[in-house]
Amino acid sequence: MLAIGVVGFCATFAEGASADWTAVYLTEVTDAGPGLAAAAYTVFMSCMAGTRLLGDRLVRRLGPARVVRCGGVVAVLGGALVVASRAPGPAIAGFALLGVGVATVVPLVFAAAGDAGATPGEGVAGVATITYLSGLTAPAVTGWTAGALSYPAAFALITCVVAVMTVTAGALNPRGGGAAGRPAAETSGRVEKAVPQAGARPVDVRKAGNARALPASAEIRQDLRAGRRPRPAGPSGPG
Numbered sequence: 001m002l003a004i005g006v007v008g009f010c011a012t013f014a015e016g017a018s019a020d021w022t023a024v025y026l027t028e029v030t031d032a033g034p035g036l037a038a039a040a041y042t043v044f045m046s047c048m049a050g051t052r053l054l055g056d057r058l059v060r061r062l063g064p065a066r067v068v069r070c071g072g073v074v075a076v077l078g079g080a081l082v083v084a085s086r087a088p089g090p091a092i093a094g095f096a097l098l099g100v101g102v103a104t105v106v107p108l109v110f111a112a113a114g115d116a117g118a119t120p121g122e123g124v125a126g127v128a129t130i131t132y133l134s135g136l137t138a139p140a141v142t143g144w145t146a147g148a149l150s151y152p153a154a155f156a157l158i159t160c161v162v163a164v165m166t167v168t169a170g171a172l173n174p175r176g177g178g179a180a181g182r183p184a185a186e187t188s189g190r191v192e193k194a195v196p197q198a199g200a201r202p203v204d205v206r207k208a209g210n211a212r213a214l215p216a217s218a219e220i221r222q223d224l225r226a227g228r229r230p231r232p233a234g235p236s237g238p239g
Contacts, residue, residue: 001116001123003171004109005130007068010165011105013134014075017142017158018044018098021151025082025091029151032088040092047099055104064108064172072166075101079159083152098162105165106131112172 022044023037032040051071058067078097085091113127114120146154 001113001126002130003168004112004116005127007165007168007171008106008109008113008127008131009134010161010168011102011109012131013138014079014098014158014162014165015048015102015106016135017138017154018095018102020139021142021146021154022095024146025151025155026088030086030088030091032091036088036092040088040095043092044095044099047096048103051100051103052107055107058104059108064112064174065169068105068108068169068172069166071101071104072162072169073101075162076159076166077101079155079162082155083159101162102165108172112174115174 019041022041026032026037026040027034030036055067062070075098078094078099078101081094081097082091083094085094109127109131110124113123116123116127142154142158145157
């Protein structure tokens with residue numbers, strides 16, 4: 001749970017600090033006018049929103065940990081571009097990459113948190129406490145760093161935080177090998193039974209001879225046409 005919280009903390013730190021300081025960075029470092037400064041914020045938020053809408057497809061194809069790692073690499077590249085930029089164009093491109101990189105992380109963190117504790121509520125509450133601490137610390141730490149050192153130094157710090165997120169992304173891998181997050185050994189060896197449908201008795205599908213345990217649909221239709229009740233399901237006789 002702690003490792004998942006660290007991933008969420010880093011993502012929220014980068015997301016919040018970038019959103020709060022994008023326009024200021026463009027104004028103070030690149031001498032951009034108010035229009036370009038506002039455009040940089042819009043680009044950052046639009047890239048983050050657009051990528052988040054595609055997040056489900058990416059997770060189904062790559063898995064949560066790999067999506068966060070790839071996003072972290074993109075965000076680190078974006079942060080490095082922001083730090084190195086002294087013109088509005090490259091800086092805006094860097095903020096766009098930052099938005100793309102951190103977009104899917106927080107939803108994946110809370111999805112993993114539901115499986116991290118003894119109960120889903122306990123896991124989400126614990127991870128949320130760690131994650132949202134960054135909402136209190138990110139603006140203050142970023143502002144202090146910018147005032148004491150420089151705005152590029154502040155975004156270098158944000159880039160380092162994103163790098164930590166990338167390294168710890170493995171915490172978002174589902175626990176166990178079962179489809180619902182349970183260990184595969186927990187379900188191995190159990191007798192799998194068919195789900196009862198319309199009052200039918202459960203059938204042990206691992207027993208031999210169950211191929212004719214239920215009457216075929218064609219036989220049911222034939223019985224109905226003849227005015228007879230469908231024959232009940234039962235084990236086939238000795239062949």
